[in-house]
Structures are given as C-alpha cells and as structure tokens.
Amino acid sequence: MTTYIIRRLLLLPLIILGVTLIVFSMSQLLGPLKLLSTYVDPNTYAKMSERDIQILMQQYGLTDPLPIRYGKWLKSLFKGDLGWSVVGKEPVLNALIHRFPFTVELALYALFPIIGVGIWLGVTAAVHHNSFIDQFIRIFALIGWSLPDFVWAILVLLIFYIGLGWFPPGNLSIWADQIVKSPSFHNYTNLLTIDALLNGRIDIFWDALRHIIGPVIAISWLWWANLLRITRSSMLEVLRKDYVRTARSKGLSEKVVINKHARKNALIPVVTTAGQMVIGLLTGVVIVEMVFVRTGLGSFAATAAQQLDYASIMGVLLFTSLLLIIGNLIIDISYAIIDPRIRLG
Amino acid sequence: MSEEFKRTIKRFFTNPSAVIGVTILIFFIIIAIFAPLIAPPKVPHNRNLEKAQDLLDNYSEDNKDLIILELKNFWDDTYSFAEDDYIELSALMDMIKSYQKKEVTDEELKAYIKELTDIYILNEQYYNKFDEETNKVIKQLKQEFVKSEKKYKDSINYSNMIKNLEIMDDNDKFIKYANDLVDEFNKYFKKSINFDPFIMPNVTTTRTPIPPSREHPFGIVNQKDIFYGVIWGTRTAFEIGLIVVAISTAIGLFIGSVAAYFGGWLEEVLMRITDIFMSIPFMLAAMVLTTILGLGVKNMMIALIVFGWMVTARLIRGNILQAKNEQYVMAAKALGVSDFFVIVKHILPNTIFPVLINATMRIGSMVITAAALSFLGLGAPQGYADWGSILSYSRDWIIGGTNPTQYWFTILYPGIAMILFVIGWNLLGDALRDIFDPRMRH
Numbered sequence: 001m002t003t004y005i006i007r008r009l010l011l012l013p014l015i016i017l018g019v020t021l022i023v024f025s026m027s028q029l030l031g032p033l034k035l036l037s038t039y040v041d042p043n044t045y046a047k048m049s050e051r052d053i054q055i056l057m058q059q060y061g062l063t064d065p066l067p068i069r070y071g072k073w074l075k076s077l078f079k080g081d082l083g084w085s086v087v088g089k090e091p092v093l094n095a096l097i098h099r100f101p102f103t104v105e106l107a108l109y110a111l112f113p114i115i116g117v118g119i120w121l122g123v124t125a126a127v128h129h130n131s132f133i134d135q136f137i138r139i140f141a142l143i144g145w146s147l148p149d150f151v152w153a154i155l156v157l158l159i160f161y162i163g164l165g166w167f168p169p170g171n172l173s174i175w176a177d178q179i180v181k182s183p184s185f186h187n188y189t190n191l192l193t194i195d196a197l198l199n200g201r202i203d204i205f206w207d208a209l210r211h212i213i214g215p216v217i218a219i220s221w222l223w224w225a226n227l228l229r230i231t232r233s234s235m236l237e238v239l240r241k242d243y244v245r246t247a248r249s250k251g252l253s254e255k256v257v258i259n260k261h262a263r264k265n266a267l268i269p270v271v272t273t274a275g276q277m278v279i280g281l282l283t284g285v286v287i288v289e290m291v292f293v294r295t296g297l298g299s300f301a302a303t304a305a306q307q308l309d310y311a312s313i314m315g316v317l318l319f320t321s322l323l324l325i326i327g328n329l330i331i332d333i334s335y336a337i338i339d340p341r342i343r344l345g
Numbered sequence: 346m347s348e349e350f351k352r353t354i355k356r357f358f359t360n361p362s363a364v365i366g367v368t369i370l371i372f373f374i375i376i377a378i379f380a381p382l383i384a385p386p387k388v389p390h391n392r393n394l395e396k397a398q399d400l401l402d403n404y405s406e407d408n409k410d411l412i413i414l415e416l417k418n419f420w421d422d423t424y425s426f427a428e429d430d431y432i433e434l435s436a437l438m439d440m441i442k443s444y445q446k447k448e449v450t451d452e453e454l455k456a457y458i459k460e461l462t463d464i465y466i467l468n469e470q471y472y473n474k475f476d477e478e479t480n481k482v483i484k485q486l487k488q489e490f491v492k493s494e495k496k497y498k499d500s501i502n503y504s505n506m507i508k509n510l511e512i513m514d515d516n517d518k519f520i521k522y523a524n525d526l527v528d529e530f531n532k533y534f535k536k537s538i539n540f541d542p543f544i545m546p547n548v549t550t551t552r553t554p555i556p557p558s559r560e561h562p563f564g565i566v567n568q569k570d571i572f573y574g575v576i577w578g579t580r581t582a583f584e585i586g587l588i589v590v591a592i593s594t595a596i597g598l599f600i601g602s603v604a605a606y607f608g609g610w611l612e613e614v615l616m617r618i619t620d621i622f623m624s625i626p627f628m629l630a631a632m633v634l635t636t637i638l639g640l641g642v643k644n645m646m647i648a649l650i651v652f653g654w655m656v657t658a659r660l661i662r663g664n665i666l667q668a669k670n671e672q673y674v675m676a677a678k679a680l681g682v683s684d685f686f687v688i689v690k691h692i693l694p695n696t697i698f699p700v701l702i703n704a705t706m707r708i709g710s711m712v713i714t715a716a717a718l719s720f721l722g723l724g725a726p727q728g729y730a731d732w733g734s735i736l737s738y739s740r741d742w743i744i745g746g747t748n749p750t751q752y753w754f755t756i757l758y759p760g761i762a763m764i765l766f767v768i769g770w771n772l773l774g775d776a777l778r779d780i781f782d783p784r785m786r787h
Contacts, residue, residue: 011617018621029637142775146767148713150720150733151760154740162743162750169744283626287717291740301629302721305636313633317625325624 001336008329019321020077024070027314032062038083038311082318083311087304092315095300100319101190102171103296106289107281108191109209110216110223115274118224119267122231126266127258129236137228144225153218153291160214167214169292176207211294218288223277230273235266268339275331282327283320356780363780366772369765377579384576386542391534393419397527404520412523416507419530423537424500430466431497434490437461441483458486503530543577543730545569554742554752564754567738569728571755575762577730582766585642585715586708589649594704596650597657604658605665616662623655628714635723642731645715645724653711657700664696671695698781706774709767716763735759 027035036053039060057063061072076082080093088095125137160167172180172192179185179201180192188198193212196204238244239262247261248254286298293299297316304312357363376383397415400408440457443449455475461467467489475482506526513519547568549555555565563571600619604612634648668674674691682690716733718724720740725731739755 011620014617015621015624018618019624022621022625026634026637142768142771143764146709146764146771148716148733148736148760148763148767150717150736150740151756151763154736154743154756158743158750283629286628286632287720290721291744301632302723305632305723306721308636310637313629313636317629317633320629321625324626328624 004336005333008332012325012329015325016322019325020074020318021070023314023318023321024073027310028066030310032057034310035062036060038314077318082315085304085312085315086309087300087307087312092311095312096297096315096319099295099297099300102192102294103282103285103289103298105191105193106212106215106219106285106294106296107278109193109212110219110281111278113216114220114223114227114277117220118227119231119270121224122228122270123235123258123263123266125228125232126235126239129239137232141225141228144221145229147221149218149222149287150291152221153215153288156214156218157291160217167210167217169211169214169294171208171211171295172204173207173211176204179204211292215285215288215292215294218292219281219285223280227270227273227277231266231270234269235262238262238266241265268335271338272331272335275327275334279324279327279331283323353780357776360776360780362772363776366769366774366776369769370773373579373583373766373769376576377583380576380580381542384570384573386540386573386577387546388535388540389538391419391531393422394527394530394534397523401520401523401527404516406516409519413507413510416510416523416526416530420500420503420507423530423533424496424503427493427497427500430493433461433464433466434486434493437486438490441486499533543581545574545577545728545730554739554755556751557754563758566735566742566752566755569735569738571735571758574730574735575732575758578732578735578759578762579766581642581725581729581731582712582716582763585646585649586712586770589646589653589711589715590704590708593650593653594657594700594707597654598661598700600654601658601661602665605662605669612662615658619655619658622652625652627652628717631714632718632721632723635718640723640726642725642729645718649711649714653707656703656707660703661696661700664699665692668692668695698777702774702777702781705770705777709770709774712763712770713767732759732763736763 027038033053036057040056054063061069064072082092082096084090085092085095088098090098121137121140125134128134156167157169161169171177180195185195185199185201187195189195192208193205196202196208244257244262247257252261283297285296286302288294289296289299290302297320301313301316303309304316393415397412397419400412400415437457440449440454444451444454455472458467458472458475462469462472467486471482471486503526506522510519510523510526513522548561548570549565549568552567554567555561557564561570561572563575565571600615604615630652631645631648634651635645638644638647668691671691674687677687677691715724716731716736719729719731719733720737722737725734727734736756736759739752739759742752742755
C-alpha cells in the first residue's frame with residue numbers, strides 16, 4: 001500500500017501539469033484577438049490600427065511560438081496571476097478566493113442530510129429487499145436520478161419561496177447583508193452562518209440558514225439517489241455473505257446482525273461515493289447556484305461564461321480541477337486504508 | 346447461441362423496468378419520427394405564388410392576366426437583379442484572373458470587392474476575411490460567380506416561359522404550363538429562404554406566456570408554441586444523446602482496447618491521459634469548451650464528446666485485462682484456439698456488454714447536461730427547439746413574474762418530456778445491467 005501511495009504522489013505533479021496543458025490548449029482555440037481581450041480591456045484597442053494591435057500583442061507575448069507562451073503562462077500561474085476577471089472586477093484569483101467560502105458553506109450544510117438520509121434509505125431498502133418499501137425507495141431513486149437539476153431547483157423555489165415564503169433565494173436578506181458588510185461585523189471564517197454566531201448575531205445566523213436550506217433541498221435528491229443505490233446494492237451483497245449467515249444462525253437478533261455485522265462492511269464502497277459527492281459539491285453546483293441567485297464558484301463560472309469572460313472561466317476550471325485532483329487522492333488513499341482487502345496498483 | 350439468445354430475450358421481456366423503459370423510448374421515437382406530421386412546421390409562402398396558385402385552382406379565363414401578373418411580380422422580386430449581378434461578377438472574375446497573373450494589386454482587387462459589397466452584391470464577409478484567407482475567399486467568389494451565372498440563365502429561361510404563357514390560347518395547356526411554373530418557383534423560393542424546422546417560429550406578438558388553448562395545446566412562452574418545441578425537441582434530444590454517446594464511446598473503446606492490447610509504455614501513456622481528462626470537472630469543462638467554441642448545438646456536442654470518453658476507456662481496459670486471465674480464455678488458448686477466435690468468441694462478448702450498458706445509462710445524463718447548458722444560455726441558440734431552452738424561458742417567468750403559479754404550463758410540459766426521456770434510458774440501462782450481470786443470474 002505504501003508503494004501505491006508513493007506512486008500516486010509521484011503522479012500528482014504530472015496530472016496537474018497535464019490539466020494545465022489541456023486548459024492552455026483550450027484557450028488557444030480562441031485565436032489571438034480574443035486572447036488579447038483576456039489581458040486588456042477590449043475598448044482600449046477597439047479603435048487602434050492593425051499595426052498598433054500587433055504591437056500590443058507582441059507586448060503580451062501573443063506572437064511568440066506556442067511552447068514559449070505555454071512556459072510563460074505556467075510561470076504566471078505559479079505566481080498566482082490568473083488574469084483579470086471582468087465579471088468580478090478584480091483579479092481572477094481574488095474573485096475565486098472571495099467566492100469559494102460560499103460554496104464551501106453550502107457543501108457543508110448539504111453534506112449531513114444527504115449522507116444521513118441517503119445511507120438510511122439504502123439500508124432500509126436492502127433490509128426490506130423486494131418488499132413494498134424497497135420498490136418505493138427504488139422509484140424514489142429513479143426519479144431523483146432522472147430529474148434534471150434545473151427543473152427540480154425551479155420547483156423547489158416555486159414551492160418553498162413563492163408558495164410558502166419560507167426559503168428565499170440569494171445569500172442574505174438586504175438588511176442582513178448591510179450588517180455583514182459593515183465594519184463592525186468581523187469575518188473570522190468567511191462562512192456566513194459561523195461568522196454570525198461568532199459575532200453573536202443569532203438573527204443573521206437564522207437569516208443565512210433560511211437562505212441555504214432551499215439550495216440544499218434542490219441538491220439533495222440527486223445525491224440521495226446516487227448514495228442510496230450504492231448503499232443498497234452493497235448492503236444486499238453483504239447480506240448474502242457467509243459471516244452474516246453465521247451471525248444469524250448463532251441466533252443473534254436481526255437488529256444486531258444488520259447494525260453490527262452487515263452495515264459497517266457495506267459502507268466501505270459508500271465512502272468513495274460520499275467522497276465524490278463532496279468533490280462534486282465543492283467544484284461547483286452551477287445550476288442550483290444560478291437558480292437560487294447565490295454567490296459561489298458555480299454561479300461565478302456560469303456568469304463569466306455568459307459574458308464571455310474567458311480569463312475567469314479558465315481560472316475556475318483550473319481551481320476546481322486542482323480541488324478534484326486533491327480530493328480524489330484523499331479518497332483513494334483513505335479507501336486503501338479502510339479496506340485492507342484491496343491491493344491497489 | 347440461439348438458446349442463450351432466447352433466454353436473454355425472455356429475461357428482458359419479463360423484466361418490468363425493461364418493458365416500461367422500452368415503451369417510453371418507443372413512444373419518443375415515434376414522436377421524433379413523425380414530428381413533421383404531429384407539429385407541422387409552417388413553411389413561409391410567397392404571397393405572389395400563393396395568389397397565383399389560388400387563381401389557377403379556380404381557373405376562369407378572366408383571371409388569366411392576373412395569374413401572369415402574379416408570376417411576373419415574383420420574377421421581378423427574385424430575378425430582376427440577376428443580369429446586373431452576373432455582369433459585375435464576371436468583371437470580378439476577369440480581375441481575379443489578372444490578379445493571379447500579378448497584373449492587379451491586392452489593394453485594387455480589395456477595392457473592387459468593397460464596391461460590390463457596398464451595392465449588396467457580395468456579402469461583407471468576403472471583404473473582411475480577404476487579408477486572412479485570400480485563397481479561400483477567391484475560391485468562394487468563384488462559386489458565387491457560378492451561382493449568379495446559373496441564376497442569370499434561369500432568369501432568361503423563366504422570363505421566356507412567362508412570355509409563352511401570355512400568347513397561349515389553349516386553356517388546358519395554359520393551366521398545366523402555369524402550374525409547372527408555380528411549382529418550380531415555389532421550389533426555388535423554399536431553397537432561397539433557408540428554412541430550418543428546428544427554429545421555433547413566433548406565433549404571437551405579446552411576450553407574456555399564453556395558457557394552453559385548442560390551437561396551442563401546451564401554451565405559448567416567449568412567443569413560441571411550447572407544443573411545437575416539445576415535439577421537435579424530441580429530435581434534438583435523440584440527436585444529442587445518441588451522437589454524443591456513440592462517438593465518445595467509440596473513442597473510449599479505441600483508447601481503452603489499444604491500451605489493454607499493447608500494454609507497456611503505450612498503456613501507461615494512454616491511461617495517464619485518461620486520468621488527466623478525468624481530473625477536470627465534467628460540467629464546467631463542457632461549459633468552458635462550449636463558450637470558447639461559440640454557441641450552438643454542434644459545438645456543445647463537441648465539448649461533451651471531448652470530456653465524455655474516459656469512463657468507457659477505463660471500463661473496457663479493465664474488462665479486457667480481466668478477461669485475458671479468465672480460466673475459460675486460458676483453456677481456449679491451451680486448446681489451440683486461434684487468437685482471433687478467442688477475442689471474438691470469448692473476450693468481446695464478456696467485455697462489450699458492460700460498455701453498452703454504461704453507454705445506455707449515459708445517454709440520459711448527457712441529455713440532462715446538454716439541457717443544463719442550454720438552460721444557462723450556453724448551448725442551443727435562441728429559439729432552437731430544445732427542452733432546456735424552453736425551460737430557461739419558463740424560469741424567467743416563474744422567478745421574475747408577479748403571479749408565477751399562473752405560468753405552470755411553461756415548466757410542466759417540457760419538464761415532463763425531459764424527465765420521461767431520461768427515465769426511459771435509465772430504466773433500460775438498469776434492466777440491461779440486471780440481465781447481463783452474471784451475479785444476478787440464478
């Protein structure tokens with residue numbers, strides 16, 4: 001297993017380099033003039049003659065051969081220079097850093113209900129295999145799996161905001177937003193709910209929470225479906241194992257068999273799915289953030305794409321890829337640690 | 346083989362989710378095939394030709410002059426500039442010839458192209474692109490010339506035919522002759538307006554959604570008939586789902602099997618490339634590539650294919666490696682069965698099915714991703730018959746409207762179509778997995 005971990009760590013820089021190469025190649029499809037727009041405000045050169053534009057391109061190295069440009073681009077990446085974000089009106093890196101906490105907060109609040117309910121549903125379905133409950137949960141999973149997230153997100157907004165008035169869109173109400181932006185409010189973690197508690201403002205905490213529940217409901221169904229499918233099939237497999245039969249024939253109660261013998265072993269493959277879910281939540285919940293008008297990585301990427309802000313979308317792509325690579329590494333290593341039967345690599 | 350095949354078919358048709366899934370999909374296939382009959386596209390008609398046709402159908406001798414007048418008017422609208430265009434373009438051709446002999450400079454030729462652009466004979470793209478792609482532009486200009494030559498010849502031909510009509514006395518002959526001419530003009534007209542049934546026509550002048558009525562059973566949103574969009578959107582969904590999954594699966598199969606077959610450093614390189622592509626979040630990557638390539642269904646499909654082949658590659662490689670070490674394969678080899686026979690008879694059937702099942706299940710999610718991109722305004726262009734686009738219109742009314750529940754129909758019908766379509770593929774994929782998964786066999 002140590003060799004496996006070392007191998008994975010050695011491959012890490014290679015994978016990251018490969019990702020930068022892909023992102024760079026994609027940016028080269030833009031052509032020189034659009035690439036120039038990622039460095040300079042297009043209005044400044046709109047009235048320039050072609051020769052002046054050529055000189056401008058030379059200044060930014062856009063006329064250099066490809067490998068040299070890739071080298072220069074990598075160098076600026078290492079310095080943290082991802083270009084200027086038109087949408088964020090600040091450097092792309094700062095825009096990413098400002099928006100990431102909102103995505104993290106949403107992911108944190110989505111995590112526990114999804115994992116808790118998802119696993120519970122999966123185990124229940126497997127225990128009552130082929131019964132009415134099982135069929136019902138399977139249909140629930142099928143619909144969640146097939147439901148386009150934007151349709152479901154609109155329905156959630158329609159029911160819980162417009163119908164019931166419980167969970168409004170956005171990050172905060174206007175009054176709360178003003179307080180949060182005022183100098184008397186200290187940002188310790190940049191996570192709204194936690195900062196509100198640390199500042200002793202229960203009212204702002206409730207307001208932030210109210211705004212986060214809608215998106216959580218909108219995200220949950222798809223992941224419930226994912227998680228409960230994996231849990232169910234893994235649990236069914238374990239329930240057929242000899243040691244479960246032994247436990248039953250020993251005369252142990254069904255509850256003990258399921259809770260002690262079966263469930264723990266069945267949850268091993270679930271770890272991977274749960275990990276992938278965390279990565280999925282962190283690398284951008286594009287649709288839900290857009291429908292609920294929330295600040296975050298996903299809505300940043302979508303708005304940037306709509307406004308053809310190339311520097312920003314490249315930045316988001318690089319940042320989220322990095323998250324994905326590190327996240328997958330952690331999942332694979334912890335999987336290898338949890339399950340000693342697996343000899344990977 | 347046939348016994349095994351029969352058993353599989355039986356298992357398939359006794360599996361409820363397979364039957365439901367296939368039923369749903371057949372339903373959508375029928376809708377897609379008969380879309381032109383279910384929601385006939387309104388092909389625009391030329392007013393002159395329509396009138397002429399009308400008069401011809403209720404022919405009386407008094408109308409003869411009127412018919413000829415309508416045909417003449419059509420000729421005037423369509424062909425009156427054909428001669429001028431032809432003369433100007435043949436002058437341009439002469440100039441290009443001397444340009445290629447270096448007798449005329451770049452600037453002179455460009456100036457003449459500009460002149461033709463200013464009097465609307467040429468599209469401005471030729472002038473704009475002349476410096477960048479001179480040879481390509483010259484080639485295209487030559488095609489323009491050939492076209493205008495044909496149009497000029499047609500114009501003479503048709504004007505003679507109209508003159509013939511004027512001096513024709515025999516009524517039966519006149520009707521037949523005039524009908525043929527109207528048909529031919531209609532054909533030309535349809536060709537010239539570039540009609541695309543996938544572009545939803547505007548059916549009202551008000552922008553507010555209009556509830557379902559007899560003529561528009563699903564209602565109207567943003568001036569578009571939702572029924573028309575849902576029906577033609579079925580074709581879009583099949584097109585995107587099937588083409589994207591077929592091509593990306595083929596790429597994955599190629600890369601995965603080459604890696605497994607050749608092994609060594611080639612396998613290492615190919616699988617690391619696969620890893621790298623898998624390290625980029627799929628939805629964001631597709632979004633960025635579509636944005637860079639530009640709006641449009643084709644570009645969206647390219648983006649989905651570029652980032653959609655990796656799972657297949659990993660799957661087929663793993664399966665082939667596993668199959669190579671199976672006892673039945675080793676036994677077959679030990680018995681002296683040829684490599685080709687081993688691959689076709691033993692390895693392929695056991696490795697291809699998981700790939701096909703995976704492909705079936707991916708179709709639904711690809712259609713969702715494509716619709717999500719259209720929903721964000723990054724996929725299908727404005728007015729394209731696509732479920733995601735219609736749903737994005739409905740979002741504006743439901744979230745921004747004053748009394749959103751009155752616009753329920755804008756989300757209900759395209760939403761249901763979309764969900765059913767995806768459920769159909771997922772049920773089929775689920776059922777196939779159950780049927781072919783050896784662990785499920787009793």
